[in-house]
Each structure stands twice: as C-alpha cells, then as structure tokens.
Amino acid sequence: MEDIDAIAALQDPVRRRLYEYVVAQGREVGRNEAAEAAGVARTLAAHHLDRLTEVGLLESGSRRLTGRSGPGAGRPAKVYTRARAERAVSLPVRDYRTAAELLAEAAEEAGLDAGLYAAARRRGESLRGSAAPPGGLEEAMEVLAARGYEPHLEGAEGTEGAKGAEEATDAAPCVVRMRNCPFHAVAERFPPLVCGMNLALLEGLLGTDGPVRARMEARPGECCVVVETSKNNRD
C-alpha cells in the first residue's frame, strides 16, 4: 500500500474520527467502544476500522475483552491498535529522513552531542518565543500536543509514587508522558544522541526554571521524556 493511499483513507471524516480515537488510547480498542466514541453504528465502525487496517494505518487482532479466559469467557472480539509503520508524503518528493540520518551519523562519529543539545535548546527557546514557560501540566500538554508528542497524564508509578502522594497532599502526583516521539525513526538509530537532542529541545520549549520541567525517563514504546511539576515550585 502506498503512503498516499493510506493518508487518503483519512479523508473520510468518520474514518478519521475512528483512527484518532484508536491511536489516542494507546491500547487495543474493540469495535463497540470505537463506534460509541465516534458516534456511529457498530457495523459502520467495523467497516471503517477494517478499511484502516487494510491500508496499514491500524493493526487488528483478536482478544477476549472480558479479560477472562477458558470456557465460558466468551468469543474473542476484534481489536485495533495503531500500526507501527509511519507514513509520510511530500510533493514533490523530498527525503529529509535520509538527510537526518546522515547528519546524525556524522554527529555521532564526531561526538558532537553537546553542540547538538545546545542547538536544540536554543530552538526550543525560539519556538516558545516571548511566551512564558507553561504554568502547569495542562498548559504544557497543549504545547506538546501542538508539536505532535501526543501527551497524556499518568499517575506516579509504584510504591515510590504512593510515598510521594502522602507528602504532596495539594496535588495528585502526576507526570505527563508522551505516546509519540516526533523523531522516532532517527531516535531508534541513534538513541543517546537524538533522545538527548529531544530532551534539550523540550527543556528549551518548557523552560528549566519554570513551573514544569522535562526529565528523561525512557520506557519502551513511548517518548523518552516525562514532564512534571518542578519540585522547587512547591515551596
């Protein structure tokens, strides 16, 4: 399937709503749930979801949505998630991916990490312009969403988070995580270099002395950075 066909499949507004709903969940989504979210009948949703799978924008599988297994757990339902492949179209054809990879390879070989981070931080600052750093996590999420990071709020994990929650009674101990890395393909090939660049860009964009701060906390399948309320802001 050509990239341009895949992108053309999103022209249909119902299909686009379904696609955007599925990718925003960050997990497998069933037909009923997607239909309800898009406000269409189940059969129509099924048709569009299968079309999105056909063009390679979604992947489908089957799973028992009840969470149970064995006899009596019910029939497996069809579920959908975002396909891992990425699609890009530029007319006329331009190949910035190869340019980015070659530049990253040369920067890696020459050990230019510090220079790249400095440039990224400056770029982040200039993207923010004269605006003040985001005043809170909600505002930071808007800034991040506008740059394609797909941010979502997440409670602090594990027992350490629970301990922190007892101390900070005024606010829920939340961090912003991001489902999408805008630099994914290059970041996979040159992780420390490009992830460091990404962190520096976000530090410039969000500020380092303001109410929120970016910190590296990598985990599989997501952007390597989390955004949290600055500790010094609590005082």
Place this chain on the structure above:
Amino acid sequence: MTASPHADHLAQLNVATLRHPLDDPRMAPFVEMLDPVNAAADAAPGFVWRLVEEGTADATGLRPAGEDVIVNLTVWETQEALWDFTYRSGHLEVMRRRREWFERHVEAHLVLWWIPAGHLPTVGEALERLADLRAHGPSPRAFTFTSSYTAVEAARHLRAAPPARPEQAARSARPASATDPAAV
C-alpha cells in the same frame, strides 16, 4: 534466573575509557547511577546475567582492557530485550551523558554475539569478539545493533566458515596498556 525457552542467548560487551578516575568528583553522577541502573538491569525482562567482580556489585573494578577502561559484559534472552534496557530504561540517561564521563571511541566500543543458552562468556572471549568486529567489521560472529544477525544466521555462518584467525584480529588492534593482546 529461571529456565529460558531460548536456545541461544545474546552476549554484549561494551568498553568505555574513563575521562577521570572513578573517585574523581566529576565522575560522581555516573557512580551514583551505577547501583540503580544495575538493579534495573537485573530486573529487566529478558536479562540473564552480567559480569560482576567477586565481592562487589559491579565490574567497574575489573580492568581487563586497560587501566582506565571499564567493561560491561552481559547476557540477554533476545536482542529486543537488550535494546529496550539499553535505550528505553534509566540506562538511557547514562548514555545521554556519556561524553561527560567517557572518551569518545574511534573504533567500535560495543559488540554483540550469540552464545548457547547456559554458557557464560569470559572476559577474554568477549574481548576477542570486540577485536573481531574492529578488524573485520560486523559479521554473524561479532556485530552491533545497527548491523545485527539472528541466532539462525550466526549458526549457519559458523557451519559455513571457520572463525577469523586471531592474528588477523590482533593486527588492527591499537597498542594499549592491555595485557590481553586482543584488548584495545
């Protein structure tokens, strides 16, 4: 470590030349991260084994590749498990700041190779694989993340071709303070 369903495991060696001695204050942020990052490795999915010096928590005291070169030798069930730990865990933060603490290596500083499950690689064996990679480039015997081979490809290759002769591997090795001729 529990019984693994994988017939082959992936061994990993990387070497890093310290910019300052480990007890130098400039190295303190790195030293502070050693214990938590090693603990994260031990608990990571697909982790099998890592080299530690007897009586210590890590291998930073072992200097088989030179007085100022620390080595990190680990075994994993799959390449994906190793990749996720290396680049998608707290370890990434160590990698991001590598230029503050380690000299830049002109030659390869990381090597991967397949071993039979249950085998624990020795430091000598690991340094030989690194020398092989440096001398001959990536092959099913010694490769990197960006030029990787599957265990099946490695097995097929080993049946077809004998391993590279040690003198070839040693020839391109830089003279260093190492005692092992394969180490650089």
